[in-house]
Every structure is written in structure tokens, then in C-alpha cells.
Amino acid sequence: MIPILHEPNTASHPLHIFSEAKQALKNCENYFQDIDHLCIIADRDLHSFIEPQYDELAKNCTDERILLCIANPCFELWLLMHYSDLTEYDQTILLENKKSGDRTQTELYLKDKLGGSYSKIRLQFNQRYKDRISTALVNAKKYATSIQELKGTIGTNGGFLVEELQKD
Incomplete structure (x- = not known):
């Protein structure tokens, strides 16, 4: 397990979590994309996670082979x-x-x-x-x-x- 620690003031916005996860993987010697799995779990939250951001996260996760788990409206x-x-x-x-x-x-x-x-x-x-x-x-x-x-x-x-x- 690779812990993702939020940077100050980033809160838990899914795009920030994606960036933090990518950075954590760069620094991880034990992650092998062909056998390991990374998952981001996020609330849909219509108020702070707008449609273009949602689409961006979905595309980024697909491109990077990251499983995106969404709960709409919330966990x-x-x-x-x-x-x-x-x-x-x-x-x-x-x-x-x-x-x-x-x-x-x-x-x-x-x-x-x-x-x-x-x-x-x-x-x-x-x-x-x-x-x-x-x-x-x-x-x-x-x-x-x-x-x-x-x-x-x-x-x-x-x-x-x-x-x-x-x-x-």
C-alpha cells in the first residue's frame, strides 16, 4: 500500500488526489503497473467537482490505467x-x-x-x-x-x- 498524503490546502479534490497518486508512484520502487493496481475513490459531488473536471479525471485514469471508483452523490x-x-x-x-x-x-x-x-x-x-x-x-x-x-x-x-x- 502506498499512502497518499495530501499537500496543505489541496483538500480532497479528486484531481489533486490523482496528481498526488502519480507523484507517489514516481517515488515508489515497488509499483509494477502490469501486476499492481491503483484505485482512486471519489464522491461525484456536483458542487465542487464540475463536469469538465470529472471528464478530465476519467480520461486521466483511463490513460494511466488507474481504476476510478465514483459514488454519486457521495460515499x-x-x-x-x-x-x-x-x-x-x-x-x-x-x-x-x-x-x-x-x-x-x-x-x-x-x-x-x-x-x-x-x-x-x-x-x-x-x-x-x-x-x-x-x-x-x-x-x-x-x-x-x-x-x-x-x-x-x-x-x-x-x-x-x-x-x-x-x-x-
Whole structure:
């Protein structure tokens, strides 16, 4: 594993992560493109990750043979899919994912499914998600999974990464 440490003030914008990953690989003696895999996982976030940037990242990742995993609108959608097929929610509201206080709408839905608590810092993967991975994989396939579809539609292709990891 090659840790990617963000430079000050770059936040977590996917194009910055791509640049940082490329730089980290240049300095890595143990990365072999033919056998190793690099994956960038990013939220679609319509507000700060605009369409031309999305297209640029998708092209860059394809050109560099980097797997791009997108969750639209956010990673919490993938977590929510462990508990729901999303049919109980208004798709427009999910996609807009507006904030209410310090939480996005998707975070609020997830918090409700988890009995009132959700922390980005402490996911409690083994307790809350591990035994529900197969449910999330089934639910994810009901929505957009291609990079082009994910540009403007609810979904995630993160399930493909999970399936790939399960093979090894």
C-alpha cells in the first residue's frame, strides 16, 4: 500500500488526489503497473467537482490505467446500500444531497438506518457493514455503475472494486 498524503490546502479534490497518486508512484520502487493496481475513490459531488473536471479525471485514469471508483452523490450512498435498495427515497433529493446543518441528506438517511448515529471517522465496518456486503453489491447493480452514467445519475461502481478484492 502506498499512502497518499495530501499537500496543505489541496483538500480532497479528486484531481489533486490523482496528481498526488502519480507523484507517489514516481517515488515508489515497488509499483509494477502490469501486476499492481491503483484505485482512486471519489464522491461525484456536483458542487465542487464540475463536469469538465470529472471528464478530465476519467480520461486521466483511463490513460494511466488507474481504476476510478465514483459514488454519486457521495460515499455514504454505498454505505446506505448495505441497508436499503434506495427505493424508499426520492431520487432527486438523494442526488441533490443538500446539507442540513453539518450533515448531507444521504448522511441523515444512513444515520437513521444505523439507529441514530453515524461517524465518518469511526465507520465500525465489522459491526455495521461487513455482513451486509452482498446486499450492497446487489443494490448497487440496480443503479448507475459506468463512469459516464455516474456523471449525472445516482449510483456507484465501488461494488466492482469490492468484487475484485474478494477474488484475491
